[in-house]
Amino acid sequence: MTHQHRRFSWRSLRTTRTARTAPSERATRTARRARTARTARGARLAAVLPLAVALFVAAPAPASFAAPGDGGDGKDGGQVTTAEDAENETALVAAEDHRLDQVRAVAAVAPLKGDKWTRPYRLETAGGYTLVFTPRTQPYGVADLLKFAPQTFVRSKRDGSYLLTENIYLLAGAKLKLSSPGGLTLRLASNSRGFVSIVSFGGRLTLEGTPQAPMRISSWDPSANKPDTDVRDGRAYVRAIGGQFSMTHAQVSDLGFWSGRTGGLSLTGTDRPDTGNIKYDDGEQDLNRRELAAADDKAEQESEQTPHAGGVIAQPAGELATPDSRFSVPDLSYVSAEITNSTISGNLYGLFLSGATGANIIRTKVINNLEDGVVLHRGVTNVVVDRTVSQGNGGDGFVLSRATQQVRVTGSKALSNGGNGFTLSGRPLANGPSASGESISSYGSNSVSDSTARDNGRYGIEVFGGENVGVQNNEVDGGDMGIVAREDATKVAITGNHLTGQTRQGISVRDGVSAATVTGNIIEGTETGVYVRDSQAEVRGNTVQEATNHGISLVGDIDKSTVSYNVVAGVGPSAVDTSRAHGGVTVKENQTFAWHDTSAFWVKFKHYASPMTLLWVSILLLILFSALLGARRSSRRGGVERLGVHPYADKKPLPSAPATEVGNAASNGNRPTGRHRVPAMTAGPGPT
Template identity: 60%
Template sequence: MKPTRTGLTGLAAVLLGTASLALAAPAAADPQGAMDAGTTAESAEQQAALVAGEDRRLTQVRAVTAVAPTRGIGWAKPYRLDTGDGYTLVLTQQREPYTVTDLLKLAPQTFVRQADGSYLLTENIYLNSGAKLRLSNPGGLTLRMASTTNGFVSIVSFGGGLTVEGTPQAPTKITSWDVRTGLPDTRVDDGRAYIRAIGGQFAMSYAQVSDLGFWSGRTAGVSLTGTDRPNTGDVDGPTHLTKTQRHEAKAERLATDAAADAAPGAGDVFAQPSGNLAAPDTRFDVPGLSYVSGKIDHASISGNAFGLFVSSANGITISDTTIARSLQDGLVLHRFASSADIQRVVSIDNGGDGIVLSRAAQQVRVSASTAQGNGGNGFTVNGLPLATGASASGEFVGSYGNNSVTNSVARYNAHYGIEVIGGLNIAVQNNTVVGSDMGIVAREGADSVAINGNQVSDQRRQGIAVRDGVTNALITGNVVSDADNGIYVRSSVAEVRGNTVEGATNHGIALVDATGGSKVSYNVVAGVGPSALDHSRARGDVDIDQNTISAWHDTSSFWVRFRHYASPMTMLWVAIVLLIIGSAVLGVRRRRPGIHHPYANTVPLRAPAPAEELVGSAA
């Protein structure tokens, strides 16, 4: 937490005072109130200020840990920093990972075993570069991270190795904890406990994490972030000390013991006074960190601000994990997350999107995953450039891509099932999309998008929509049912081939605006509506060939059909044909007023009749 008193005796007093408040606290928190508090302008400003405060604290701690090795060998041990508004336990590099047993020794007043067997953490933990912490315990570990209106704690690894590990029978459980209510902290307006790995390695398996984080991605709950600077790769154990160094270390320990009255401590943890920081020794360089890497499997994450946030990461694998009820998005792979493999991840009932691939995330494969009941999209794949021209940060202006969403399910999400925004070489294949506003949408100039073999059903508007400058889209082998428009192409170039559209209620396949170069062929279209193939609004040459529309019931009126077929060219040819026929008929009538023998002019003249015939005729 962030007590305002200095020294361990002051910390103990704060803890006792907090425990006393718990007796008078209400029995339950108000989750709805927490949600409302997190959306007001005042709360937004407060949370943003808390994030900035956390950034400053981590910068301070990093500066001290960078200088510490120049102060003597004694700083090779864990030590505690007073950062003005709280304490941070700094774990330094050693050969073996720190464990729960080590924390009990290093922080006996701030890492305390509770009567129910859980552990309560009431100060920040910071893993220095190369340090390793393993949060695990035989029989299962329950870690409660203090989080109240007075402050919150965090576990941050800066270039170290953080492992959260349980077993199928006894998972490790981590949650925020309000000691006044005896419940997890559900409010975010005053900040909330979180876990973060900055560079280094992170691993989590058979773990249950809940109700962590607030406001930003880096304080999201569980966040894996890194830098884009080269990594030395040194996260191994410490180097062996020489005999002279061992003597210097002993002298440092003796000096530290002599100063115990001025700087209270506990065990091997030493408290340092707050104040101005010593100027760094220019001979010592602050270590540069690489992208974070890690593996997460068989985990459950619920109630976080963002369920799981990953940025500047390389080679992350996430599998067999459930993310639920996040206040914002579920799983976010943010900028410069690359070569990630997401398998069998279930992201449900989150306030935003289920799974998000943000701009500058590339070579990410999402497969066999489910996004259901989310407030935004099921899956979002954003490959837009970080900048469109010269920028202050000098960002790359090209698109990002080589991402895929395959063999996955998007079900009953409030916005779209799967949305592709810009980017290049995107694959959306063999997915099942059910019950959203639109099923699969590609837009904003995406290039080379393959939408193949998907089952799309029960969409309020379009089943598959490609619009707003998409090029080289290939839409093949999809089955689209029960949508207002089955397949919709607008101001884009696409090949729509071999799809089945059934149960459409407006248009089966529609091409609108500049769609020149598109091709629609070998599709089977069934439904009831004004048209099976609507291309009357298309501009440019469109090739429409070998489509089967015999099962389509046309409900348009006579004049609608007339306008549909009465194109200017059609009307011109009709007029020409009618003019020719009319002219022919009039010409025949002028030449032949009556009916005559066709060979009258060639009939030979008849001989005069005999006299007796004439007499008989007269009688």
């Protein structure tokens, strides 16, 4: 609430009260009240003005968030955040946290001060007035706002919209329903002098419209008569802390700044006791509240008779009335949400959930937000995101960050976002002992299925750590890479996806991923179809078409990986590249007949020049050399064989002399000559 609004409120109150007094007493009472008001206002301003100046005066510098449709004038977008702007926005978030703590502290003790504090009341805090709604059976609505805040909830005669110029705070059990049969347009005051918020702390907040007349809520700069698009000096926001939140047929726009909890539409958990699911019975809740109130009254009566001094209260020995909670961890109270058929645009973060369970986001559009679209932060479990579109956001389309489990995204679209289409992070909150004692276990059991990621600035779908993650039956078009699994993710199933037109890689499994399954995917028009680096994966039954570098590429330590039954077509150095891989990998039954190998001779030589191949080639060359050497020697010795001479003619025994000549020579004692020929002996029987 700005100081200008405060002056207007006090002036109006004085005028109304003065009109009811007699003319003779009017001047005296008016003068007395004026002196008192000036004194009190001076004291308040002396205490509040330094903080207000430090928090709410924005420096005239450009911000890094580019608001959709801005003209680049340095005020309504095209902004560049400076260090001074960042410090200012951080201080504003801290101031909001401090204000909420103050309201919570006062609200905890207010019911003990009398019955009048069980009805709605107003607090004056550093950030302006805060109207506190207390529990009752029926939900508060527009009529109650007009009744309890006639000066800060004003209807415009020009277009019928409502302008809210003070903060709203719902206590646990209180219900606020913002709707109107003809359509409600609610504008939250927000400019360089301050902003307002609607915060539910364990209550139930409902934004409800109809298909024909949706409910609209946005920030509004009264002086400029337009939404506030400058985030540097803070901006109005809506937040549910625990309790229940529901929104249907609503349009939320131009809210939030700097942090997730002040990011626009923020649903976060709390350390209060659980308030139940989105649906509950009013009668049962009222009964519980009555029982608690009776118990508080009894405790107050007993406390008057209990000895106590200096904050030390005596109690009898025996069973503890109040258990010692020093060694117990308080349970987290999750917020429950139901968001359907709505549009969220122009926020810092489109929709921010943290500490939520049982939330459903269905048929909702999250478009043109400054940072991420749908952010499921820590402690989010059992959430369904169905048929939701996240488009044109400055960061990622959908973010499932650490400590997020059992989230199912189906039938949704991430289109033209500045970062990833879908980001699924399951990394541990700590890698070892930490100051907060966080778990070192990975998170997971999340899935993205039957969804579309198109023309996103970075990746289509990124799995960053975690376990038991499913990426199934999605359409991924464009981007630097299509589907990326990395950073020690385990049991990642990438199946049945259709990827086209990635700049570098269609599917990438890298940096310590284990037990990954890449099966049944169709990858078209990428540089490399499937890329596996320093990971263990089963690549089976995929179809790669029109690849321009490698069909399937294996790099680094890929021990126990399998590449089988894939169909690879394209033009490039190799269909299945294993030249840079080491470890036990099985490559079999892949069809690469439609691949045109364009690698150079030496590249092919290096590819096939493995140690085993060189060994067998050496043995074959040795055998061939030996055979050629033997043939050469044979040709030298048996050259006459080629002239018709028997090859073994020189091996025949020498011819012997006739027997008659041998006999005559023996009888005469002379050697036989040519003149004395011995007649040939006739064969006959030998001597008997």
